[in-house]
Amino acid sequence: MEKKTLFDKIWDAHVVKSVPSGPDVFFIDKHFIHEVTSPVAFLNLEKRGVGVLHPQRTVGTPDHNVPTVDQDKTIKDKLSRMQVEKLRENCKKHGIELHDLGSAHHGIVHVIGPELGITQPGMTIVCGDSHTSTHGAFGAIAFGIGTSEVEMVLATQCIMQSKAKKMRITVDGELSAGVTSKDIILYIIAKISAAGATGYFVEYAGSAIESLSMEARMTICNMSIEMGARGGLIAPDETTFDYLKGKQYSPKGEEWDKAVSYWKSLKTDDGAVFDKEYHFDAADIEPMITYGTNPGMGIKVKGNIPSTEGMEGSNKTSYLKSLDYMGFAPGEAIQGKKVDFVFVGSCTNGRIEDIRSVANYVKGKKKADNITAWIVPGSREVEKMAHEEGLVKILEEAGFELRQPGCSACLAMNDDKIPSGKYAVSTSNRNFEGRQGPGARTMLASPLTVAAVAVKGEICDPREIF
Amino acid sequence: MAYDKFNVLTSTVVPLPTENVDTDQIIPARFLKATEREGFGDNLFRDWRYDVEGNPKKDFVLNDSTYTGKILLAGRNFGSGSSREHAVWALYDYGFRCVVSSFFADIFKNNCLNIGVLPVTISPEFADVLFAAVEADPSTEVEVDIDTQKITLLSTGQSESFDINAYKKENMKNGFDDIDYLLNLKGEIEEFEKGRA
Numbered sequence: 001m002e003k004k005t006l007f008d009k010i011w012d013a014h015v016v017k018s019v020p021s022g023p024d025v026f027f028i029d030k031h032f033i034h035e036v037t038s039p040v041a042f043l044n045l046e047k048r049g050v051g052v053l054h055p056q057r058t059v060g061t062p063d064h065n066v067p068t069v070d071q072d073k074t075i076k077d078k079l080s081r082m083q084v085e086k087l088r089e090n091c092k093k094h095g096i097e098l099h100d101l102g103s104a105h106h107g108i109v110h111v112i113g114p115e116l117g118i119t120q121p122g123m124t125i126v127c128g129d130s131h132t133s134t135h136g137a138f139g140a141i142a143f144g145i146g147t148s149e150v151e152m153v154l155a156t157q158c159i160m161q162s163k164a165k166k167m168r169i170t171v172d173g174e175l176s177a178g179v180t181s182k183d184i185i186l187y188i189i190a191k192i193s194a195a196g197a198t199g200y201f202v203e204y205a206g207s208a209i210e211s212l213s214m215e216a217r218m219t220i221c222n223m224s225i226e227m228g229a230r231g232g233l234i235a236p237d238e239t240t241f242d243y244l245k246g247k248q249y250s251p252k253g254e255e256w257d258k259a260v261s262y263w264k265s266l267k268t269d270d271g272a273v274f275d276k277e278y279h280f281d282a283a284d285i286e287p288m289i290t291y292g293t294n295p296g297m298g299i300k301v302k303g304n305i306p307s308t309e310g311m312e313g314s315n316k317t318s319y320l321k322s323l324d325y326m327g328f329a330p331g332e333a334i335q336g337k338k339v340d341f342v343f344v345g346s347c348t349n350g351r352i353e354d355i356r357s358v359a360n361y362v363k364g365k366k367k368a369d370n371i372t373a374w375i376v377p378g379s380r381e382v383e384k385m386a387h388e389e390g391l392v393k394i395l396e397e398a399g400f401e402l403r404q405p406g407c408s409a410c411l412a413m414n415d416d417k418i419p420s421g422k423y424a425v426s427t428s429n430r431n432f433e434g435r436q437g438p439g440a441r442t443m444l445a446s447p448l449t450v451a452a453v454a455v456k457g458e459i460c461d462p463r464e465i466f
Numbered sequence: 467m468a469y470d471k472f473n474v475l476t477s478t479v480v481p482l483p484t485e486n487v488d489t490d491q492i493i494p495a496r497f498l499k500a501t502e503r504e505g506f507g508d509n510l511f512r513d514w515r516y517d518v519e520g521n522p523k524k525d526f527v528l529n530d531s532t533y534t535g536k537i538l539l540a541g542r543n544f545g546s547g548s549s550r551e552h553a554v555w556a557l558y559d560y561g562f563r564c565v566v567s568s569f570f571a572d573i574f575k576n577n578c579l580n581i582g583v584l585p586v587t588i589s590p591e592f593a594d595v596l597f598a599a600v601e602a603d604p605s606t607e608v609e610v611d612i613d614t615q616k617i618t619l620l621s622t623g624q625s626e627s628f629d630i631n632a633y634k635k636e637n638m639k640n641g642f643d644d645i646d647y648l649l650n651l652k653g654e655i656e657e658f659e660k661g662r663a
Contacts (some may be wrong), residue, residue, distance in 0.1 A: 016658040017651065022633025025651060027658060037550065040503040050649065065499060079499035086501045130549040130573060146551035146577035148643065156648040158655055162631070164572075194486060197545040198572055228546060230572055293487050294546070314541055318485040411495040411548075420518070432490040432547060434513045 037128030109378020115249025350378030368457025469582030545574025
């Protein structure tokens with residue numbers, strides 16, 4: 001029998017038809033929508049006079065541009081308000097489930113999907129957002145799409161996609177204390193570059209990956225796109241099933257047993273062939289941080305910014321442009337650099353485990369005076385748990401400002417902007433120029449490293465500050 | 467929605483050799499707040515094009531009248547990051563119909579093909595030739611022929627062929643989009659769903 005990868009198994013089961021010398025007509029099980037990339041899709045559907053084929057397969061929530069204070073009041077920014085209102089209007093009109101601002105399950109789309117058990121192994125999941133890859137942690141094929149494709153899914157539950165090449169990244173061994181899943185993914189991206197997986201769908205495997213919680217696995221799959229991959233996925237196992245059991249939309253009773261026995265078949269066959277493979281040793285991974293303007297520009301916190309040796313032409317020009325933006329010089333150490341802001345949140349690291357990790361670290365400590373510390377839960381559910389577990393109290397005593405759920409300063413579409421020229425160490429996913437506000441200088445790190453930086457007021461290794 | 471047909475495009479070129487240009491640079495997130503697809507070209511490369519007061523930055527290529535045209539010649543790994551189709555809307559609205567690079571990010575490339583901007587992938591060597599030619603003479607014209615899948619530097623006749631799958635090629639040539647195609651497959655999609663249940 002043909003040996004198949006996990007990706008092959010799920011992909012092949014969703015191909016309606018292969019267009020000769022063209023893409024596949026690819027069936028989508030679940031579709032998430034938010035306020036920013038869906039309005040034009042609905043508008044175009046209307047222009048065509050076409051309705052939504054399967055409204056029950058789409059779920060909406062406003063997250064990208066919502067304010068993170070006073071969510072019970074009318075949104076002040078007119079354009080943001082209009083987008084959120086459009087989402088409400090479109091969901092209502094077409095009978096699409098909406099987790100609106102202020103409702104019990106409002107939050108970042110990639111946080112609430114798993115939380116509600118909507119995300120399940122073996123599914124195909126898309127959303128007009130590149131971090132849809134997050135859902136791959138459950139052994140699903142999940143990836144970001146453009147607005148034209150959002151329209152396609154609404155109209156036909158299908159998109160036209162060519163099957164990606166297959167890559168496996170195996171991380172074996174044990175992680176050292178103070179090293180987290182965020183460090184694993186920043187390490188991988190630094191190794192293979194911000195474009196190293198373009199054209200591929202990645203399966204993460206190995207004992208270090210298997211040892212991770214679902215939250216930690218989501219952080220890894222979330223950042224697959226940051227090395228150019230279409231998406232990333234991890235074979236479902238007992239950790240996955242334990243997480244999903246009892247969730248609102250998870251199968252129940254006999255259906256559950258049936259589902260689990262199917263989910264157990266979702267793994268790469270021994271001997272299946274990948275187009276590319278990488279192997280890393282978990283023991284080599286240390287706390288990581290980025291120093292430049294793409295997520296591939298990462299080093300160990302204890303490391304030095306690379307020199308320009310061996311670089312030439314537009315490669316060197318682009319590198320120096322990036323460092324100039326950051327206000328850093330080639331060759332210098334990153335430890336000890338002063339920081340102005342820390343941001344804990346986003347679909348990468350805005351889940352309860354992330355907040356626990358920060359709270360455990362800062363308990364009984366205070367943030368440094370030069371730091372403004374924002375903590376933005378990924379969802380209402382996360383916010384609620386943080387209150388119930390006493391984490392909010394700990395964080396507030398340490399000088400962190402807790403805000404309401406949303407994408408917030410990850411992309412600064414709302415008022416949560418890092419001022420021009422200021423340095424922010426963030427748990428989010430992108431350090432692009434201006435990502436956290438025009439002129440903002442972002443460094444990406446794990447929640448644990450961010451906590452340590454908040455206390456010390458400068459870049460530091462979380463393993464050294466107690 | 468349907469877009470202009472793409473057959474042969476002959477144009478001068480706007481060079482942007484910077485590598486790893488992400489979609490946050492092409493159109494920053496704060497300009498994604500529209501509910502209609504209009505006016506995105508004004509904010510194309512906003513933060514590279516204008517200072518905080520909104521004055522044009524002289525050293526940015528879109529503010530240099532020496533370089534104009536419907537073809538953007540871009541550096542390696544163009545369009546990485548966010549899946550925002552708004553990035554392509556902004557390029558299209560500004561007047562670009564073709565982006566040439568030695569390497570494109572995946573989702574960006576798909577988005578281009580979906581709205582009628584042709585992404586042309588060339589070798590790094592040919593990219594160097596084009597950048598040098600345009601720098602030496604900004605009036606240099608490049609011809610992109612979708613039918614023969616050929617891109618030619620007209621001043622020297624140097625050319626290279628590029629890939630595009632047959633389905634997308636037909637779409638581009640006729641100005642069709644995927645939804646037109648998918649809506650015609652309704653029956654087959656229904657059959658597929660029945661088969662899975």
